[in-house]
Amino acid sequence: MNKKWISTACTLDCWDSCSIKALVEGSELKKLVGNPENPVTGGFLCEKGYKHIQMRNSRDRLLKPLIREDGDLREASWDEALGLVASKMDSLRKNYPTTSLLYISEFGNSGVLKKADQRFFNAFGGATMPTGSLCAGAGVEAQRYDFGKCLSHEPTDFINSKMIIIWGRNPASTGPHMMPFFKKAKEKGAKIVVIDPLPSETATISDVHLSPKPGTDGLIALYMAKILIENNLADMEYINKNTVGFENLKKTLLKISQEEVFTRTGIDPKEIEKLALEYGRAKPAAIILGFGIQRYSNGGDTIRAIDALGAVTGNIGKSGGGVSYNNSVADGLIDEDFLKGTDLANEKKTYKRPLLGEFILTEKNPPVRMIYTARANPVNQGMDATKILEAFESVDFKVTLDMYLTDTAAASDVVLPVRHFLEEDNIIMPPANHSYINYCNKVVEPPGGVLSETEILNHLAEKLGLVDFPIMSADQWIDRITQPMKEKIDIKLLKEKPLKVPGLLDIPWSDSEFMTPSGKFEFYSETAEKEGFSALPEKMNIQVETTKEYPFYLITPKLRGSLHSQHFALIEEEHTPVVYMNRERAREMGLKERDNISITTEKGSLKAILNLDKEILPDRVMVYQGGWMKKGGGVNRIIPERYSEMGIHAAYYEVVCRVEKK
Numbered sequence: 192m193n194k195k196w197i198s199t200a201c202t203l204d205c206w207d208s209c210s211i212k213a214l215v216e217g218s219e220l221k222k223l224v225g226n227p228e229n230p231v232t233g234g235f236l237c238e239k240g241y242k243h244i245q246m247r248n249s250r251d252r253l254l255k256p257l258i259r260e261d262g263d264l265r266e267a268s269w270d271e272a273l274g275l276v277a278s279k280m281d282s283l284r285k286n287y288p289t290t291s292l293l294y295i296s297e298f299g300n301s302g303v304l305k306k307a308d309q310r311f312f313n314a315f316g317g318a319t320m321p322t323g324s325l326c327a328g329a330g331v332e333a334q335r336y337d338f339g340k341c342l343s344h345e346p347t348d349f350i351n352s353k354m355i356i357i358w359g360r361n362p363a364s365t366g367p368h369m370m371p372f373f374k375k376a377k378e379k380g381a382k383i384v385v386i387d388p389l390p391s392e393t394a395t396i397s398d399v400h401l402s403p404k405p406g407t408d409g410l411i412a413l414y415m416a417k418i419l420i421e422n423n424l425a426d427m428e429y430i431n432k433n434t435v436g437f438e439n440l441k442k443t444l445l446k447i448s449q450e451e452v453f454t455r456t457g458i459d460p461k462e463i464e465k466l467a468l469e470y471g472r473a474k475p476a477a478i479i480l481g482f483g484i485q486r487y488s489n490g491g492d493t494i495r496a497i498d499a500l501g502a503v504t505g506n507i508g509k510s511g512g513g514v515s516y517n518n519s520v521a522d523g524l525i526d527e528d529f530l531k532g533t534d535l536a537n538e539k540k541t542y543k544r545p546l547l548g549e550f551i552l553t554e555k556n557p558p559v560r561m562i563y564t565a566r567a568n569p570v571n572q573g574m575d576a577t578k579i580l581e582a583f584e585s586v587d588f589k590v591t592l593d594m595y596l597t598d599t600a601a602a603s604d605v606v607l608p609v610r611h612f613l614e615e616d617n618i619i620m621p622p623a624n625h626s627y628i629n630y631c632n633k634v635v636e637p638p639g640g641v642l643s644e645t646e647i648l649n650h651l652a653e654k655l656g657l658v659d660f661p662i663m664s665a666d667q668w669i670d671r672i673t674q675p676m677k678e679k680i681d682i683k684l685l686k687e688k689p690l691k692v693p694g695l696l697d698i699p700w701s702d703s704e705f706m707t708p709s710g711k712f713e714f715y716s717e718t719a720e721k722e723g724f725s726a727l728p729e730k731m732n733i734q735v736e737t738t739k740e741y742p743f744y745l746i747t748p749k750l751r752g753s754l755h756s757q758h759f760a761l762i763e764e765e766h767t768p769v770v771y772m773n774r775e776r777a778r779e780m781g782l783k784e785r786d787n788i789s790i791t792t793e794k795g796s797l798k799a800i801l802n803l804d805k806e807i808l809p810d811r812v813m814v815y816q817g818g819w820m821k822k823g824g825g826v827n828r829i830i831p832e833r834y835s836e837m838g839i840h841a842a843y844y845e846v847v848c849r850v851e852k853k
């Protein structure tokens with residue numbers, strides 16, 4: 192049998208975007224392995240990566256379009272389903288503003304080509320599109336104020352660190368290709384510190400684990416900066432040369448007291464002081480930030496406070512140092528104007544991502560009459576999912592593109608099956624964790640004529656006569672939108688192996704040419720001020736605290752084995768959510784392991800099973816998010832629509848709850 196290895200990459204919404212080699216025998220996909228041409232992700236794939244074959248072959252995968260009839264979804268031909276969608280869109284544009292069509296897309300599957308749907312809706316006249324973020328937006332805005340944009344160190348650089356602070360992030364579960372570099376740094380003598388309100392697999396390799404109250408990380412960072420200044424450990428040479436606003440920052444730091452730190456963070460200030468002194472003396476020292484840390488209403492200020500800590504110690508721009516969060520290393524390599532066709536729209540309108548349900552239910556100008564969802568499962572993943580489901584039910588016509596009958600697909604009137612990434616060509620730009628571009632070659636044929644998203648758009652554009660949406664194959668699209676890249680990157684070679692973005696500095700900001708208005712690191716940001724925020728990072732409180740009625744903070748991280756809700760597709764049976772709680776606290780409440788309980792927030796209750804864990808602190812509980820509502824899960828049903836103004840970012844972790852025996 193003819194065997195060949197094909198270069199591709201994982202398209203899941205993950206820090207790592209692993210480069211993959213797929214082994215094909217004849218026309219059959221045999222296995223997936225990490226591609227060693229990528230020095231960060233080459234060694235292995237995670238559990239979710241190895242599940243791609245199972246996801247592709249699952250018997251629950253949708254292979255035919257579905258149309259709702261008499262309340263139920265029935266199978267239909269592509270002609271019938273696409274004809275129905277096109278006729279509804281045609282009728283909408285004849286009778287209403289085109290912005291009464293709501294287009295929802297997230298990052299369920301990445302890839303440059305996927306964004307062509309934005310051009311489609313702009314060519315249609317303009318739909319209502321999302322703004323803000325459910326993911327990383329508060330931190331991205333924060334780093335724009337401080338550095339000019341987000342740039343991260345390659346994980347390979349962390350082996351040069353003397354200390355690594357992993358803050359609000361659990362890479363062992365959510366981006367495991369950093370772990371080998373942390374372990375190597377540790378072997379070379381680096382101290383590993385984890386700051387996370389929950390126990391985690393990453394914390395098991397740490398020397399120190401601080402577990403603050405949720406949403407208080409910014410105060411910890413500012414207090415650490417204060418201690419460093421008081422102990423003459425601020426790097427004044429670096430500060431004087433490369434930053435603006437240090438004196439303003441210093442004045443505000445002096446007001447922070449030990450009492451305030453203890454009351455708000457729940458951590459003995461002495462422990463924070465010890466950490467501050469160690470961080471100040473360990474040169475170079477890296478800080479690695481997670482997205483969890485900014486899932487609060489003060490999320491942006493938290494990231495700004497930690498950025499400031501990195502700059503106070505002069506760790507910015509140094510090998511083994513930095514404050515690494517996200518990565519925007521590939522700006523300008525794709526013709527985004529052509530891809531998105533932003534200027535084509537006659538009408539423009541946006542909705543705030545964290546307020547999806549509220550928007551659909553209350554918007555009048557114009558009301559939402561149709562929803563088109565791609566690469567997303569908002570009925571499960573949005574905030575206040577109960578409200579989103581109610582909102583979906585109130586809209587005349589909903590179309591969802593997905594491989595599975597998710598909660599969103601099940602609430603739709605037409606469901607269009609789509610291809611797995613192994614069944615189509617695409618390009619994946621560098622993710623947060625490295626600087627490699629991947630070409631996803633088509634590895635295998637799709638089953639039974641399933642169309643790609645681009646082909647679906649081609650058919651709809653033809654039916655609707657959208658002259659500004661070019662009818663092109665994936666190859667033609669890629670050829671067109673990679674024009675800017677071609678001057679720097681050999682696309683033929685990219686099809687064979689991952690390639691690093693050329694011309695990058697080895698270490699971000701090592702040239703000290705920050706992309707802020709002043710050209711320096713900005714402790715004090717006039718841009719932030721002009722945009723309605725504090726010029727300095729603030730030690731803001733979050734908006735909720737535990738009370739007698741709701742005595743626990745509720746934190747809802749991702750499960751190791753599923754990217755958000757996606758891999759719950761493989762779980763066939765009902766799965767009652769599990770609440771993880773402190774063993775001693777449960778005993779005091781008369782609760783025991785495996786008890787049937789309810790967990791209640793201001794938004795309602797969810798049935799759950801109790802799991803006891805001595806590592807979790809007594810004032811907080813944890814539930815993994817992602818379980819499907821129609822199978823009994825869906826913790827977002829009880830998460831309120833709270834958000835941070837900076838980045839219009841969903842504050843998923845800013846919620847308190849109570850737990851009761853059923």
Ligand code: SF4
Pocket residue numbers: 201202203205206207208209232236237238239240241365366367368754
């Ligand atoms: S989910 Fe992330 S770590 Fe896992 S294979 Fe995909 S990109 Fe790699």
